[in-house]
Amino acid sequence: DIVMTQSPDSLAVSLGERATINCKSSQSVLYSSNNKNYLAWFQQKPGQPPKLLIYWASTRESGVPDRFSGSGSGTDFTLTISSLQTEDVAVYYCQQYYSTPFTFGPGTKVDIK
Amino acid sequence: QLQLQESGPGLVKPSETLSLTCTVSGGSISNYYWGWIRQPPGKGLEWIGNIYYTGSTYYNPSLKSRVTISVDTSKNQFSLKLSSVTAADTAVYYCACAAKSDLGLFDYWGQGTLVTVSS
Numbered sequence: 463d464i465v466m467t468q469s470p471d472s473l474a475v476s477l478g479e480r481a482t483i484n485c486k487s488s489q490s491v492l493y494s495s496n497n498k499n500y501l502a503w504f505q506q507k508p509g510q511p512p513k514l515l516i517y518w519a520s521t522r523e524s525g526v527p528d529r530f531s532g533s534g535s536g537t538d539f540t541l542t543i544s545s546l547q548t549e550d551v552a553v554y555y556c557q558q559y560y561s562t563p564f565t566f567g568p569g570t571k572v573d574i575k
Numbered sequence: 576q577l578q579l580q581e582s583g584p585g586l587v588k589p590s591e592t593l594s595l596t597c598t599v600s601g602g603s604i605s606n607y608y609w610g611w612i613r614q615p616p617g618k619g620l621e622w623i624g625n626i627y628y629t630g631s632t633y634y635n636p637s638l639k640s641r642v643t644i645s646v647d648t649s650k651n652q653f654s655l656k657l658s659s660v661t662a663a664d665t666a667v668y669y670c671a672c673a674a675k676s677d678l679g680l681f682d683y684w685g686q687g688t689l690v691t692v693s694s
Contacts, residue, residue, distance in 0.1 A: 511687050557620075557679075559677060566619055567619075
């Protein structure tokens with residue numbers, strides 16, 4: 463199984479400031495035949511299902527604000543919220559869909575400082 | 576716009592079988608991959624398995640011996656059965672769709688249903 467880890471476990475950022483979440487996979491999720499990283503980012507608010515934000519490591523899902531961006535390749539990835547808003551308070555998960563069993567990171571809780 | 580809705584008992588006794596159904600609206604189940612993911616209270620997400628409308632299934636090896644996922648195209652539904660449940664199976668169960676046609680990329684989710692395993 464591909465093990466996903468995230469850091470930090472939680473972070474508190476001032477409104478309008480940048481939030482950065484890191485995700486690492488135990489093996490590469492880059493598929494060489496199409497040069498795509500099979501890595502997604504989800505946002506989950508209390509009592510709600512996860513919401514897809516980013517896929518292919520850096521492609522923003524339709525309707526997701528452009529303050530959310532994803533980067534990285536191979537085994538190391540980053541989700542950046544460029545200017546934190548109140549509505550961004552949530553837990554963020556990375557997930558690999560490179561191979562089964564699909565696995566999620568443990569989550570990073572983002573709050574307002 | 577696809578919509579998914581989970582249904583089934585919220586309480587299951589230990590050693591019995593958990594059964595849930597996901598009803599799909601706003602589109603046909605005869606496309607895409609469909610999956611189940613669960614989340615124990617206060618914890619992270621665990622993929623249970625997927626099914627394609629043809630009936631092809633993919634299961635998490637950690638649960639494979641206890642899981643069956645099936646599809647009913649006539650009802651636009653797919654279902655989950657998890658046998659021999661214990662308290663460790665208490666979780667919110669989500670059904671989801673991989674509408675971008677990549678097996679594990681879930682872009683539509685149901686609201687989730689809490690299933691508690693207790694006598």
